[in-house]
Amino acid sequence: MTLRKFYRLLATLGIMAVAIGLSNRFISDQPAAEVYPGKSIKIIVPFKPGGGSDRIARTVNAFTEAEFGRSFIFQYKPGGGGHLGVGYLSKSRPDGYMIATYNTPDLALGPLTGTGQYDLDDLSIIGQIAFDPNVFATLVNSPYADMTAFMADAKARPGKIRLGIAQPKGGTHLSTLAMLDQQNIDVSVVLFAGGSELATAVLGGQVDVGISGLTPFLGSMERVKFLATTGEARHPKIPNTKTMNELGIPMNSGIGRVFLAPSGIDSAKLERLRRGFRKIYATEAFKVEMRKIGNEPVWLDGEQVKANLAEFSESAARMIKKYGL
Amino acid sequence: MEQLVSGFSDILTIQTLLVMCLAITGGIVVGTLPGLSSVMAISLMLPIAYGFGPVVGLSMLGAIYTAALYGGANSAILLNTPGTPSSLPTAFDGFPLTKKGKADRALYGALFASVIGGLFGTVVLIVAFEPLANISLHFGPPEFFFLSCLGLCAVAAISEGQVLRGLLSACIGLLIALIGQDPVSGDVRFTFGIYPLISGVEIIPALLGLFSLSQAMNILEMKTSHIAPYKAEPGVIGLLAKKMGSAWATLLRGSTIGSVVGILPGAGGAIASIIAYNEARRTSKDPSEFGKGAIEGVIASESANNAQVSSSLVPMMGLGIPGNVNAAVIMGALMSFGIQPGMGLLTNSSDVAYAFMASLVVANILLLGIGIYMVKLTARVLLIPNAYLGPGVIVLCIVGAYAAAYDMYGVWVMFGTGILGFIMLKLKIPIGPMALGMVLGPIAEKGLGQSLQMAGSEASLLQFALSRPISLILFVLCVLTLFAAIYVERKTRQAEAFAKGNEDE
Numbered sequence: 048m049t050l051r052k053f054y055r056l057l058a059t060l061g062i063m064a065v066a067i068g069l070s071n072r073f074i075s076d077q078p079a080a081e082v083y084p085g086k087s088i089k090i091i092v093p094f095k096p097g098g099g100s101d102r103i104a105r106t107v108n109a110f111t112e113a114e115f116g117r118s119f120i121f122q123y124k125p126g127g128g129g130h131l132g133v134g135y136l137s138k139s140r141p142d143g144y145m146i147a148t149y150n151t152p153d154l155a156l157g158p159l160t161g162t163g164q165y166d167l168d169d170l171s172i173i174g175q176i177a178f179d180p181n182v183f184a185t186l187v188n189s190p191y192a193d194m195t196a197f198m199a200d201a202k203a204r205p206g207k208i209r210l211g212i213a214q215p216k217g218g219t220h221l222s223t224l225a226m227l228d229q230q231n232i233d234v235s236v237v238l239f240a241g242g243s244e245l246a247t248a249v250l251g252g253q254v255d256v257g258i259s260g261l262t263p264f265l266g267s268m269e270r271v272k273f274l275a276t277t278g279e280a281r282h283p284k285i286p287n288t289k290t291m292n293e294l295g296i297p298m299n300s301g302i303g304r305v306f307l308a309p310s311g312i313d314s315a316k317l318e319r320l321r322r323g324f325r326k327i328y329a330t331e332a333f334k335v336e337m338r339k340i341g342n343e344p345v346w347l348d349g350e351q352v353k354a355n356l357a358e359f360s361e362s363a364a365r366m367i368k369k370y371g372l
Numbered sequence: 373m374e375q376l377v378s379g380f381s382d383i384l385t386i387q388t389l390l391v392m393c394l395a396i397t398g399g400i401v402v403g404t405l406p407g408l409s410s411v412m413a414i415s416l417m418l419p420i421a422y423g424f425g426p427v428v429g430l431s432m433l434g435a436i437y438t439a440a441l442y443g444g445a446n447s448a449i450l451l452n453t454p455g456t457p458s459s460l461p462t463a464f465d466g467f468p469l470t471k472k473g474k475a476d477r478a479l480y481g482a483l484f485a486s487v488i489g490g491l492f493g494t495v496v497l498i499v500a501f502e503p504l505a506n507i508s509l510h511f512g513p514p515e516f517f518f519l520s521c522l523g524l525c526a527v528a529a530i531s532e533g534q535v536l537r538g539l540l541s542a543c544i545g546l547l548i549a550l551i552g553q554d555p556v557s558g559d560v561r562f563t564f565g566i567y568p569l570i571s572g573v574e575i576i577p578a579l580l581g582l583f584s585l586s587q588a589m590n591i592l593e594m595k596t597s598h599i600a601p602y603k604a605e606p607g608v609i610g611l612l613a614k615k616m617g618s619a620w621a622t623l624l625r626g627s628t629i630g631s632v633v634g635i636l637p638g639a640g641g642a643i644a645s646i647i648a649y650n651e652a653r654r655t656s657k658d659p660s661e662f663g664k665g666a667i668e669g670v671i672a673s674e675s676a677n678n679a680q681v682s683s684s685l686v687p688m689m690g691l692g693i694p695g696n697v698n699a700a701v702i703m704g705a706l707m708s709f710g711i712q713p714g715m716g717l718l719t720n721s722s723d724v725a726y727a728f729m730a731s732l733v734v735a736n737i738l739l740l741g742i743g744i745y746m747v748k749l750t751a752r753v754l755l756i757p758n759a760y761l762g763p764g765v766i767v768l769c770i771v772g773a774y775a776a777a778y779d780m781y782g783v784w785v786m787f788g789t790g791i792l793g794f795i796m797l798k799l800k801i802p803i804g805p806m807a808l809g810m811v812l813g814p815i816a817e818k819g820l821g822q823s824l825q826m827a828g829s830e831a832s833l834l835q836f837a838l839s840r841p842i843s844l845i846l847f848v849l850c851v852l853t854l855f856a857a858i859y860v861e862r863k864t865r866q867a868e869a870f871a872k873g874n875e876d877e
Contacts, residue, residue, distance in 0.1 A: 096415040097700025102707065105418065121415070122778045126571025127553060127560075134567070135779075162553070162560060164567050209829050215558030235828035237513075238556055240818070243693045243700075247637055250691065251509035253826065266692015266714015340707045372558075 083143055083316050090119040091147035093132025099242070099262060099342070100129075103177060103304050104148045106336045110327045128217060129153060130163030133307065137169035141311030146320070151175065151303035152218040152363070155356040159367055160216055167356060172349035173306040173320045176328050177342045179260040180278030180301035181219055182288070184249050184271045189256075194275035194294055197256055198232060205233035211254035212238055213245040218359075221366045222277070222300030223258055228369070230296060260302055261285070262341040277301055283343060304342070305352055321349060376498065379726030383734050388428050392735060395435035396742050402436070403443020404750060406455040406584045406765070407772010409576060410440035411697045418705060426709040426724045431731035433705060437698050438490055438735045441641070441681050442743065445482035445674050446750045450475060451599070451765065453584040455772075457575065457811045458641025458677045460804055461649035463583070464530065465662060465669030472665055473601040475751055476608045481667050482674045483743040484616050485623060489675030490736040492627035493634060493682035497689070498729045502718070504683075505690020508635045510842055513826060516639065517819030518846035520812040523643045525850045526650035527805040529857035530663070533864075538805045541796065545809020548573050555814055556821030568781040577773040577782040578789045578810060582803050584769045585790025590797060592762035599761060602754035609744070612667075619671055622652045626672040630679025635686045637695030641677055642811045648676030654856050660864045682732050689713050689725065 090108075092101050101123075108119045124132035129149055134157070136147040154170075157163020183194060191197040201208050210227075212220050215238040227234065237254050239245040246263035248254050250270055261284060264271050273288040277300045281290055291298035306324060308317060327333050328346045337344045347355075366372070383389075395417075402413040413436050421429030444459035449466030462482060469478040496504070511519075524542060531538020551562045552572030563569035591599055605611075616623065626648040633644035652672030653662040662669050685702070687695045692714030694700035706713050711721040718725060756764070773786035793803050827836040837843070 095697050095700070096411055097694060097697055097702075097704050101415075102704045105704065106708070108419075109422070118419070123415070124777055124779070126568070126777075128558065131568065131571055160558075162558070162570060207829050209826055215554075215556060217558075235825060237822055237825040238558075239822070240555065244638065246693050247509065247687070247691075248512065250693075251512055253512040263693060265712055266690075266716075269715055336708070339710050340704075341712075 083319055084115050084117065086144065087117045087120050088115065088143070089122055089145050091122050091124050091132045091136050091145070093124050093126070093129035093147060093149055095125045096123055099179075099260070099302075100148050100150065100304065102340050103337070103342055106333070106340060107176065107306075107324070107327060109336065110330060110333055111323075114323045114327055127157075127162045128214065130157035130165075133157060133170070134164040136307060137165035137309055139309055141309040141313070143308070143312055143316035143320070145309070146173065147307045149305055149307060150218070151305055151352060151356060152222075152300075152359040153214075153302075154305065154307075155360045156216065156218060156221070156363060159360060159364055160372060162216065167353065167360075169310050171308045171310045171312055171317050172352045173308060173317070174324050174328075174349045175303045175305045175347035175352050176324060176344060177304040177337060178278070178301055178345040178347075179262065179304070179342055180276045180282055180290075181222075181258050182261050182264070182276045182282070182285070183256055183258050183274040184246075184264055185256045185274060186249065186252060187270055187272050189272065191256070191274060194289070194291070194296075197274055198230065201232045201234050206235055208234045208256070209237055209254040210234040211245050211248050211257035212236055213242045213257075213259035214238075214240070216372055218302065219258060219300055221363050221372075222298060224370055225362060225366050226291070226296060226298045228366070265341045284341070303345075303347065303352065375722050375726045376730060378723070379728075379730035380734075382427050382723070382727040383431060383731045388431055388731070389734070389738075391424065391428055391432050392435045392731065392738055393742065395432045396439040396735060396738050397746070399436040399439025400443040400446075400739075400743065400746050403440035403455065404446040405772070406447050406451075406453045406768055407576060407580050407775060409456065409776075410437050411701065412775065413440055414698060414701045418701065421705055422708060426706075426711065427727045427731075429705060429709070430702070430724070430728045431735070433702050434728060434732050435735040435738070437702070438678070438681050438732065439739055439742075442483070442486040442490070442674070442678055442739060445486065445670075445677070446479065446747075447584075449478045449482060449670070450750065450753050451584070452587050453765070454579065456641070457579065457807065458645050458680070459673070460642060460807055461530075461645045461673035462670055462677070464649065464673075464804060465664070465666045468663070468665035469667065469670070470600045470602075470754070473603065474605070474665070475600065475602055475754055476605040476747070477612065477667060478670050479747045479751055480608055480612045480744070481615065481670045483740065483747060484612055485626070485671040485674040486678040487736050487740045487743070488616065488623055489627045489630055489677065489679035490681060490739065491733065492675070493631045493679035494729065494732040494736060496631045496679075497682045497685060497732070501686045501690045502715075504635050504686050508637060508687050508695075509691075511636050512840070513819045513822035514837070514840050514843040515819075515846060516636070517816055517823055518843045518850060519633075519636070519639060519643060520816035520819065521850050522846055522853060523646050523808065523812045524816070525853040525857075526646050527808050529650050529853055529860075530646075530653065531802060531805060533861070534800075534802065535857075535861070537801045541801050541803065542805035542809040545806035546813040548578075548806075549810045549813030549817070554821070555818035556825070568779070572814070573789070573810070574776055574782055574785055575810060576776040577785040579807060580769045580773050581786040581789030581791075582793040582807055584765055584772075585786060586793030586797050586803070588762045588765035588769065589790070589794050591758045591765065594758055597757050597759075598754065599758060600754055602751065604748075604751070615667060616671075619668055621655075622668050622672050623675050625651055625655075626675030627679040630676030631683040633676075634680030634683030635695075637687045637693060638815065640696065640811065640815070641680045641684075642808060643815075644676040644680045645673040646808060648672045650853065654860065659860050660867070678736075689717055691715065
C-alpha cells in the first residue's frame with residue numbers, strides 16, 4: 048500500500064465515522080418529546096451482591112419490564128456501609144436513567160457521620176417499598192423470658208451482658224444506643240458487620256442478645272426466641288412478640304427500603320418513577336414475592352420519607368455527639 | 373439416601389446436563405480470566421436462573437461457582453497471576469513448573485486435585501450439612517482472629533530462606549488492609565482525603581495489579597520471545613492419575629482443611645488453601661522443593677480451594693446464613709424460588725435441596741471431562757509471543773479492575789498496586805505474603821476488635837481467653853507453625869551445608 052492510498056483509506060474511514068456519529072445524533076434527537084423510559088434504567092445496589100437490598104431490588108425488577116418496558120441493569124457499588132454508592136448516584140447525570148436503592152434511616156447518617164459524600168438535598172426519593180422492623184433475638188433456651196426480664200437483668204448487672212448490634216454507625220446502632228441511654232442501661236455492645244454475622248453470633252451464643260432485622264433468622268426460627276420488635280405494629284411473621292412501644296419503651300427503629308434518584312431529575316420523570324414503583328408495590332403478586340424473601344412491603348411516599356429522615360437526623364446528631372461516633 | 377437418588381434423577385436430564393456443561397465452560401473461562409470473579413458470573417446469570425426454575429437454575433449457579441473457583445488455577449499456573457485470593461498458593465509452585473516447561477503437569481494436577489477436593493467437599497455437604505452448620509457456630513470472633521493469625525504464620529513459614537523479606541511483604545499487606553473503615557467501629561482512617569478509599573483498597577483490582585500487571589510488565593521486559601517453553605507432554609494424564617494415587621495423603625489433607633475452613637462463615641478460601649499448602653510443605657519429605665515447582669504444592673492448594681466451594685454452602689443450607697458472597701447470591705435465588713434455606717430445609721424442600729447437592733456432584737464430574745479438554749486450549753496461552761501476551765494481559769487487567777466496581781477507581785488501584793508489585797519483583801520481595809496480608813488483615817482485625825468488645829463483660833481479658841478452648845488450640849497451632857518453620861529452615865540449611873561440604877571434598 049502506498050502512503051497516498053493509506054491516507055485515502057484513513058480519510059474514508061474518518062468520513063464514515065463522522066457520518067455514523069451524525070446519523071446517531073439525528074436518531075437520538077428525533078424523539079424530542081421523549082418517551083420515558085426509552086432505554087434500560089441502571090440501578091445502583093450500594094452493597095455486595097446477595098444482600099437484603101439486592102434481593103429486594105431483584106424482586107422489584109421482576110415487575111419492571113411490565114411497568115417500564117425494560118428490566119433494570121444492576122450495578123454493585125459496595126463501600127462505606129452503602130454511602131459510597133449513594134454518593135456516586137448523587138453525582139451522576141440526572142437524566143432518569145440512573146437510580147439507586149438504599150436504606151433509611153442510614154441515608155440520613157452518611158452526611159452526619161462523614162462516611163457519605165452527599166447531602167440529603169442532592170437526592171430525590173422515589174419512595175419506600177418495604178419496612179423491616181428490628182427484632183431483639185436470643186437463643187431459645189436463654190434465661191430471658193421477655194424483654195422486661197432482659198432489661199431488668201441488664202440494670203442489675205451493668206456491663207456484664209453482651210448485646211450484639213449489626214452495622215457499626217448504622218441506623219439500628221444509633222437507635223439502640225438512644226434507647227439504652229434513655230432507659231439508663233449499661234451493656235457491653237459488640238458490633239457486627241451485618242445481619243448475617245449478627246445472627247451467627249446470636250446462634251453461637253457469642254452475645255446474650257442481638258438486634259437486627261428478622262430476615263437473617265428466618266432459617267433458624269426454631270433455635271431463637273424474640274424478646275421484642277421495634278416498629279409501630281407487631282411483625283406479621285412473629286405475631287406473638289410484643290413491640291417495644293407496647294412495653295412502654297418508644298422505639299420505632301427499623302430499615303426502610305427506599306429507591307433514589309439524583310435531585311436534578313426532571314420532575315415529570317420523577318413522577319413517572321414514583322407512579323411506576325407505587326404501581327409495582329400495589330400488585331398482589333409483588334407482595335407475595337416480597338414475603339417469600341421475608342420482607343414486609345410498606346409504601347411511603349418520597350416526600351414523607353424525606354420528612355422522617357429530617358426528624359431522625361436531629362436525634363441522631365445528638366447521639367453521634369454524645370458517643371463520639 | 374432415597375432422596376439423594378431422586379435428586380440425581382432430577383439432575384440427569386438432557387436439559388439440565390446441557391445447561392450445566394455450558395455453565396461449567398463459562399465458569400472455567402471466567403475463573404481463568406484475571407479479574408472476572410465467580411460472584412460476578414453468578415449474579416450476572418441470576419435472571420436466567422430464575423427463568424429456568426429451581427432445579428435447573430440452582431444446578432447452573434452451583435456449576436458456575438465450582439468451575440470458576442477451579443479456573444483461577446489456570447492463570448495462576450500459566451502466568452503467575454492468581455485471579456482469586458484462594459488460588460494464590462497455587463501460583464507458588466504452579467508457575468515454577470510452567471517455567472520448567474512442565475505446564476501440562478501443573479494444569480492437569482490442578483484439575484484433578486480440584487475435582488477430587490470438590491467431590492470431597494460435596495460429600496461432606498450432603499452427609500452432614502445440618503450438624504456441621506451447628507459446629508460452625510462455635511467459631512466466634514476470637515477463633516476467627518486466631519485462624520487468620522494461623523494463616524499469617526503460614527506466610528512466615530512459606531517464605532523460607534527469605535523470612536525477613538516475606539515478613540516485610542506481609543506487613544506491607546497488613547498496612548494496606550488498614551486503609552478504609554475500621555471493621556468494628558466504622559471509623560474512617562488512612563484514606564488521605566481520597567474518598568473512594570473509604571471502602572478500602574479493593575482486593576480484586578489490587579490482586580490484578582500486584583500479580584497480573586506487574587507480571588505483564590515483566591513479560592514485556594523479557595529477552596525471550598515466550599514466557600516459558602511449552603510442548604504438550606504425551607501421556608501426562610496417565611502420569612498424573614498415578615501421581616494422585618501416591619499423593620493421596622496430600623489430597624486428603626488438603627480436602628479436609630478446605631472443607632473445615634469452608635464451613636466457617638466469612639473465613640474465605642485463601643485461608644484454606646494457604647494452610648493446606650503449608651501443611652503439605654511441612655509434612656513433605658523434601659520441603660525445599662516447595663516454591664520451586666513441587667506438584668504437591670499445586671495439589672494441596674487446589675484440593676483445599678475446591679473442597680471449600682461446596683462446604684462454604686453449609687451454613688447457608690443449615691442455618692440460612694450465607695458464609696460468603698457466592699453463597700449469599702445462591703441463597704437469594706433459593707428464596708426467590710420460595711425455598712427458605714436453614715433448619716427447615718430438609719423437611720420443607722428436601723427435593724430441591726437434594727437435587728441441588730446432587731448437581732454439585734455432577735458438576736465436579738463434568739468439570740473433569742470439560743476441564744481435560746479446556747486445558748489443551750488454555751495451555752496454548754504459552755504459545756503466544758510475549759509481544760502480544762504482555763499487552764493482552766494489561767487490557768484484561770484494566771477491564772477486570774473496572775468491572776470489579778464499575779468504576780475507574782478500581783483501575784487506579786490496579787495501576788498503583790501494579791507498579792508496587794513490579795518494584796517488589798525487582799527487589800526480589802515475594803508478592804504472595806503481601807496479598808495474603810491484605811486478605812487476612814481485615815478478618816484478623818475484626819476478630820480482635822469484636823473479641824475485645826466481648827471481653828468487656830468479663831472480669832479480665834485472660835479469663836475470657838482461657839474460657840475458649842478452640843481459640844486456645846488455634847493459638848497453639850500458630851506457635852507450632854512458627855517453630856516448625858524455624859525447624860524446617862534449620863534442617864535445610866544443615867542439608868545445604870552438608871551438600872556443600874561434600875562438594876568441597
